[in-house]
Amino acid sequence: MLRAGAASIVITNELGTVIQGATVGGTAKFIRDELEANALYLNDGAEQAVLFVSCDLGGIEPDANLSMRESIAESVGVDARQVIIGATHTGGPSVIPSNYLKPVDHKYLKVLQDKLVSLAQEAVGKAQDAQLGWARGRAALGYNRRCCWADGSHSMGGSKGWAHFCGNEGPEDPEQLALFLADKSGKLLAVLHQNTSHPCTFYGVDFYSADYPGYARKILREALGDLPVLFFNGAFGDIGQSRMPPANRHETRETVLRRCGALLAGETLRLLHETSFVKDARLRHSWSDLEADVRLPSAERLAWAADILQKVDAGEKVAPFDIVFAHGASLLQERFGEHPREKLPIHVVRIGEATLVTQPTELFCQFGLDIKRRSPYALTAVFSICDGYRGYCPTYGAAVSGGYSGTPIYWTRFTPETGYRIVDEACRLLHELTQE
Numbered sequence: 001m002l003r004a005g006a007a008s009i010v011i012t013n014e015l016g017t018v019i020q021g022a023t024v025g026g027t028a029k030f031i032r033d034e035l036e037a038n039a040l041y042l043n044d045g046a047e048q049a050v051l052f053v054s055c056d057l058g059g060i061e062p063d064a065n066l067s068m069r070e071s072i073a074e075s076v077g078v079d080a081r082q083v084i085i086g087a088t089h090t091g092g093p094s095v096i097p098s099n100y101l102k103p104v105d106h107k108y109l110k111v112l113q114d115k116l117v118s119l120a121q122e123a124v125g126k127a128q129d130a131q132l133g134w135a136r137g138r139a140a141l142g143y144n145r146r147c148c149w150a151d152g153s154h155s156m157g158g159s160k161g162w163a164h165f166c167g168n169e170g171p172e173d174p175e176q177l178a179l180f181l182a183d184k185s186g187k188l189l190a191v192l193h194q195n196t197s198h199p200c201t202f203y204g205v206d207f208y209s210a211d212y213p214g215y216a217r218k219i220l221r222e223a224l225g226d227l228p229v230l231f232f233n234g235a236f237g238d239i240g241q242s243r244m245p246p247a248n249r250h251e252t253r254e255t256v257l258r259r260c261g262a263l264l265a266g267e268t269l270r271l272l273h274e275t276s277f278v279k280d281a282r283l284r285h286s287w288s289d290l291e292a293d294v295r296l297p298s299a300e301r302l303a304w305a306a307d308i309l310q311k312v313d314a315g316e317k318v319a320p321f322d323i324v325f326a327h328g329a330s331l332l333q334e335r336f337g338e339h340p341r342e343k344l345p346i347h348v349v350r351i352g353e354a355t356l357v358t359q360p361t362e363l364f365c366q367f368g369l370d371i372k373r374r375s376p377y378a379l380t381a382v383f384s385i386c387d388g389y390r391g392y393c394p395t396y397g398a399a400v401s402g403g404y405s406g407t408p409i410y411w412t413r414f415t416p417e418t419g420y421r422i423v424d425e426a427c428r429l430l431h432e433l434t435q436e
Helices: 062-076 106-125 211-224 253-274 299-313 320-336 365-374 396-401 418-433
Strands: 003-010 036-043 049-055 083-087 128-138 146-149 154-156 165-168 175-183 188-195 229-233 283-293 341-351 354-358 379-383
Touching: 003 106, 003 188, 036 106, 036 188, 036 211, 036 229, 049 062, 049 106, 049 229, 049 283, 062 083, 062 106, 128 253, 154 396, 175 253, 175 354, 175 379, 188 211, 188 253, 211 229, 211 253, 229 379, 283 418, 299 320, 341 418, 354 418, 365 379, 365 418
Parallel strands: 049 083, 188 229, 354 379
Antiparallel strands: 003 036, 003 128, 036 049, 128 175, 146 154, 146 165, 175 188, 283 341, 341 354
């Protein structure tokens, strides 16, 4: 018999603290809406168990993520590999070293770890016999944001005037997954849903917000009651919230947020209406660590980066993206120069007829589509930036054409074949599940 427990906790940082953002400054002057962490604990009454945690953050660096998972595991009596912490990728506290002028907020991370331990204890403590419902639908939240230009260059997003635009580089994925957990009487315990798009509505602002996943959570709670709602992003590395070039130049940030949040919540509610629940859903979970090679910046690029950062330190005016690329190249060399390899944790979880693949990068959309196409299961979803944030994972085309998310920096650090190897490893694990 499947057992489930779920819980929520507010994780908003203090006012006056810096907000995540690679190219922008800014500290939090007010809270538009609270950031949350939501947890869902599942076990089959025997050895199989998994604890999902979804946080309204840009991501969590691997070392911090590991510390949190180990603390949670010790506190609730599970294996640390059975704890999967993901992030929605909204602009929260500065927890990823993506901005030269914004240090990682280690004080916040210590507070967050304590909160996640309490959250996990509550979710596990609430575990009870549960029914499961699952469904797949469609809601077009995201659009490919890698633009191709007449001179052969590619970029993340458009540029002024939109002249010489030659189409988008990659595909999109509007497929949506929803899982519903209910007690024996049919009362909902939690919702977990997934779709694919960057939550960048309020990028560069001076307030905290959970962005469109938070707005969708608000709509669902208004309809279903105050229950935990987990959101996991799909293969969203090259997927944004608006068409490139923009189809609607007059759309405000508020309308973007409401469009995406309402579509996400509305489709989840529709799927709930059509979902049948089962009481004997099977749970299976396996994982592996994929060894991936890191590509380092050239000596010329490092010299350029050092010059740029010296100018920043001297108070000279430098273009924001030059700072981003200089900082990213310098940090990449600092962290991986002596050992350019990294382990990428990949998980597959089967819950009833729904199969979930989690991996730690901002995987480009094509890779997510490839995993689903090759999966032996009809209903497969891909979750990104889980088990430690590792940055972008572009396709060969994006890596060759460069631009932001293509050029090697700390958060675009893997060799071009890495995404294809993630697909291969995820599919190997998926096919192994069929043999159990």
